[in-house]
Amino acid sequence: MTGALQGSLLDSWGEAGPRELGHSVQRTQLTQGAWIDLRPNWIAGADELFERLVDGVPWREERRRMYERVVDVPRLLAFYDEKEPLPDPLLDKAKQALNAHYEEELGEPFRTAGLCFYRDGRDSVAWHGDTIGRGSTEDTMVAIVSIGAPRSLLLRPRTGGPTLRYDLGHGDLIVMGGSCQRTWEHCIPKSAKATGPRISIQYRPRGVR
Ligand SMILES: O=C(O)CCC(=O)C(=O)O
Numbered sequence: 001m002t003g004a005l006q007g008s009l010l011d012s013w014g015e016a017g018p019r020e021l022g023h024s025v026q027r028t029q030l031t032q033g034a035w036i037d038l039r040p041n042w043i044a045g046a047d048e049l050f051e052r053l054v055d056g057v058p059w060r061e062e063r064r065r066m067y068e069r070v071v072d073v074p075r076l077l078a079f080y081d082e083k084e085p086l087p088d089p090l091l092d093k094a095k096q097a098l099n100a101h102y103e104e105e106l107g108e109p110f111r112t113a114g115l116c117f118y119r120d121g122r123d124s125v126a127w128h129g130d131t132i133g134r135g136s137t138e139d140t141m142v143a144i145v146s147i148g149a150p151r152s153l154l155l156r157p158r159t160g161g162p163t164l165r166y167d168l169g170h171g172d173l174i175v176m177g178g179s180c181q182r183t184w185e186h187c188i189p190k191s192a193k194a195t196g197p198r199i200s201i202q203y204r205p206r207g208v209r
Pocket residue numbers: 114116125130144146153186188200202
């Protein structure tokens with residue numbers, strides 16, 4: 001069964017929104033106090049959410065200076081600061097569910113939402129940690145909901161070592177925690193295969209970017 005068909009069947013049986021977290025979240029300890037939580041198929045109603053976000057989010061193209069040149073950022077972006085309403089009620093429900101599950105351990109709530117739109121396999125994000133803010137010095141969490149076409153998220157330790165690959169499917173949740181932003185890097189590599197569009201939603205605490 002294809003992911004899309006499976007998604008639509010599951011969605012027709014239940015209400016749209018995040019499914020339970022609890023015991024369905026699987027944690028993997030990485031090195032140096034970094035960890036990853038995975039919760040496949042977290043979002044019910046992911047097909048409809050994807051369509052609403054494609055049409056409803058004011059996607060921005062960005063250009064960034066790279067050494068001597070100004071280049072297109074190879075994905076579309078949107079950012080919702082903590083006081084801005086999210087573009088879809090399902091994204092509020094997902095944030096509430098993440099906070100119910102993680103706030104105690106995180107010591108603060110997830111507050112902001114960044115959205116990326118990977119139009120096809122040529123769109124990507126290069127190796128980086130989310131270290132513009134406090135993630136460069138403190139443990140934190142970044143929770144990512146993936147919808148649309150499956151893409152790989154790669155992780156590698158900054159000190160060198162094997163690269164881990166997580167194939168993120170439609171409606172999956174991955175949470176990077178502990179020291180992950182400063183001791184590891186992550187990327188979404190370009191894909192040579194014919195790849196459909198994907199949207200990721202990243203929830204972060206205040207001051208993490
Ligand atoms: O699209 C993703 O899953 C990752 C995005 C990301 O790493 C970022 O926006 O910092």
